[in-house]
Amino acid sequence: IVSHPSPEMWFQGLFPPRVCLVNATANTFYGIMFDAGSTGTRIHIYTFVQKNPEQPPELDGEIFESVKPGLSAYVDQPEKGAETVKGLLKMAKEAVPRSLWKETPVVLKATAGLRLLPEPKAQALLSEVREVFEESPFLVPNNSVSIMDGSSEGVLAWITVNFLTGQLYSQNQQTVGILDLGGASTQITFLPRSEETLEQTPVDFVTSFEMFNSTYKLYTHSYLGFGLKAARLATLGALEMQAVDGQMFRSSCLPKRLEAEWHFGGVRYQYGGNREGETGFEPCYSEVVKVIQGKLHKPDEIRRSSFYAFSYYYDRAVDTDLIDYEKGGALEVRDFERKAKEVCDNLDRYTSASPFLCMDLSYITALLKEGFGFGDNTLLQVREALQDPSTSFPVS
Numbered sequence: 225i226v227s228h229p230s231p232e233m234w235f236q237g238l239f240p241p242r243v244c245l246v247n248a249t250a251n252t253f254y255g256i257m258f259d260a261g262s263t264g265t266r267i268h269i270y271t272f273v274q275k276n277p278e279q280p281p282e283l284d285g286e287i288f289e290s291v292k293p294g295l296s297a298y299v300d301q302p303e304k305g306a307e308t309v310k311g312l313l314k315m316a317k318e319a320v321p322r323s324l325w326k327e328t329p330v331v332l333k334a335t336a337g338l339r340l341l342p343e344p345k346a347q348a349l350l351s352e353v354r355e356v357f358e359e360s361p362f363l364v365p366n367n368s369v370s371i372m373d374g375s376s377e378g379v380l381a382w383i384t385v386n387f388l389t390g391q392l393y394s395q396n397q398q399t400v401g402i403l404d405l406g407g408a409s410t411q412i413t414f415l416p417r418s419e420e421t422l423e424q425t426p427v428d429f430v431t432s433f434e435m436f437n438s439t440y441k442l443y444t445h446s447y448l449g450f451g452l453k454a455a456r457l458a459t460l461g462a463l464e465m466q467a468v469d470g471q472m473f474r475s476s477c478l479p480k481r482l483e484a485e486w487h488f489g490g491v492r493y494q495y496g497g498n499r500e501g502e503t504g505f506e507p508c509y510s511e512v513v514k515v516i517q518g519k520l521h522k523p524d525e526i527r528r529s530s531f532y533a534f535s536y537y538y539d540r541a542v543d544t545d546l547i548d549y550e551k552g553g554a555l556e557v558r559d560f561e562r563k564a565k566e567v568c569d570n571l572d573r574y575t576s577a578s579p580f581l582c583m584d585l586s587y588i589t590a591l592l593k594e595g596f597g598f599g600d601n602t603l604l605q606v607r608e609a610l611q612d613p614s615t616s617f618p619v620s
């Protein structure tokens with residue numbers, strides 16, 4: 225799964241050495257991983273089997289559960305935030321045999337929601353979670369609760385997808401790039417094919433690592449504050465302000481007569497449509513473009529590549545029937561634009577879905593075109609996640 229990739233890697237070095245292979249269950253391991261995203265907290269309980277003592281354990285199964293909102297919504301009630309983690313841990317107690325509790329590692333990786341909080345508030349949340357872990361019967365490794373940095377987030381997603389699609393051990397490697405649109409941040413990651421791309425890339429956008437006897441130099445960057453939900457606030461102009469209570473934020477991307485409220489990162493925002501002014505794609509698009517223009521790096525060669533796109537790219541494409549919920553699908557950048565026009569120019573017809581649908585689709589279009597610099601016809605493979613390591617799919 226993309227936002228918490230390659231389970232084997234998360235737990236590498238965390239399993240205690242196994243000496244006793246007499247017991248029939250001795251070659252089964254468990255690992256508990258929390259993905260603390262800006263919009264929700266998710267638990268993954270992985271089962272690994274070690275078929276052969278010389279090889280690393282293989283993933284055998286996964287149990288998944290999630291809760292909303294994310295930890296960052298508990299910015300001023302860290303104990304309550306940690307309670308949500310405690311609730312999910314109950315599930316782990318049911319899934320993991322009691323005899324293996326004390327050797328089953330538990331880790332939590334937080335992403336952009338916590339990166340955006342003032343440091344002391346984020347640390348208070350993490351330390352409450354650490355206490356919950358310490359009180360649990362599971363193995364708590366050093367540094368088991370932390371904020372993941374943006375480049376690791378991108379790199380791990382890239383490795384997972386390219387490993388699962390077989391690209392990393394194939395003869396003529398054709399790796400795919402990754403786009404991930406979260407609530408609070410967005411990542412772009414790919415393996416540059418031309419030396420020129422690397423020369424034109426800011427140094428902190430390049431991450432090198434070794435795997436399977438090759439050195440990879442990846443282009444990866446996480447844009448904090450450019451996730452879909454953060455972008456809504458930026459578009460509404462609500463980010464700069466210290467949300468004055470009672471203030472109303474209006475946008476031409478919202479239905480004219482709408483007035484509602486919304487909670488994000490522990491703050492309440494009131495928002496509504498442009499009652500008097502314009503609505504529709506044109507004015508909406510220029511609003512969202514302002515959020516993006518000049519703020520992102522445009523690597524030239526991505527216009528000629530194809531990318532996998534996850535998270536909110538997938539959610540919004542499914543919501544508007546651009547792709548199939550189960551299988552995902554291939555889209556061109558222009559499909560998002562076409563759908564944005566259709567929704568924004570018929571706001572009254574789409575009121576049953578989220579009132580933000582027009583803003584979200586316009587933002588996705590602007591992010592791809594004006595942000596990253598994709599061409600109208602760049603192909604995107606839009607997927608929910610790569611759930612099952614045994615199903616590989618063709619990379620075109």
Ligand SMILES: O=c1[nH]cnc2c1ncn2[C@@H]1O[C@H](COP(=O)(O)OP(=O)(O)O)[C@@H](O)[C@H]1O
Nearest residue numbers: 261262263264335336337406407408409535536
């Ligand atoms: O378990 C999961 N695997 C992959 N994506 C997920 C999972 N749970 C939620 N998502 C997707 O992640 C997006 C929300 O982003 P998230 O809450 O992770 O924010 P962040 O990455 O900015 O911290 C949504 O599109 C949601 O569908």
Ligand SMILES: [Ca+2]
Nearest residue numbers: 227261335406
């Ligand atoms: Ca995420």
